[in-house]
Amino acid sequence: MCRSNSISNIFLSNRLIGFYVESRSLMYARRVFDEMFMKNVYSYNTLISGHVNEGLLNQAHQLFNEMPERDTISYNTLISGYAKLGHKEEALELFKSMVFEGLRPNGFSFTSILGTFSSILETRYGAGMHGFITKAGFEGNVVIANSIIDMYAKCGEMENAEKLFCIMPDHDEISWTSLVCGFAKNGEFWRALKIFREMVRSTMELDTVIFASVISGAAWSTALEEGTQLHCLVVKRGVGGSVYVGSVLVDMYAKCGKIESSSRVFEEMQNGGVQGNQTDSQIPTKKSGPPAFNTLGKECGLMERHDLRLGAKWTCRSCYSNFREHEDDEEEHKA
């Protein structure tokens, strides 16, 4: 092997390390790294990320310690590794030493740290970090704001979550989902449903994540009526193939005492719910027509074209229900 320390050689070796890391061949990555005459921060960072991806935090940290100098990415990579494995103290300590060392944390640092504040005991840290982020000027970043909302939700601080949501300059689907999931998870199903209805009326896409969360809220509130409506919407939107959504529907009916419905959904999951090797991320979230394989419609031609409001919608006859997009419809229905 040519061992000139030219810049291009470092560059090429780094690319090679990256290739091996991507191929999950850490041994080879390590070999290239060890044989390099000159290394730079990038060489270390790439190898550290390779170890982090394999969950080898000790070795990653050792490499980190051996580095002559560290940059923000070195820190972030290690912090996110610890955060993902639930090692909160290590993550926070690293964050502190990054700041102490004079390095400016960026969005990646913040989102990783925010993910470690997940209980009411950590609310103070979370709020402190929120303040830090605001002062550092990162609050306008959608991804970071979404992480803050989720952090407040996990700490049971929904007032703060909603407050931030309201003042955010831009929202995306994840902002909405984080808020709705927060209310659902904190036992406020009706508030979650209210916001969810706004999403349904909008042009936003509804994916398996939001459905799993709202239906779970319905399950805990034993809101059979609304749970059934949500089931109907699941069919219409073609997300019935999701294991998450299927599981939570089974649970919702069970908690509501509808054992027959529960086991029917369960059987549908065995039959076709997850057919075709579709994974959750591949489930289409478009609202165009019926899904190729939906859990209910398939059974006996349960899908029926129905003209409602603007354009044709799909009604699921086996639910004997339609999703009510407005809260006011609730009263009408009961009257």
Next chain:
DNA sequence: CTAGGGTTAG
């Protein structure tokens, strides 16, 4: 080379 949201039980 580094970032955001999901179910069930116990």
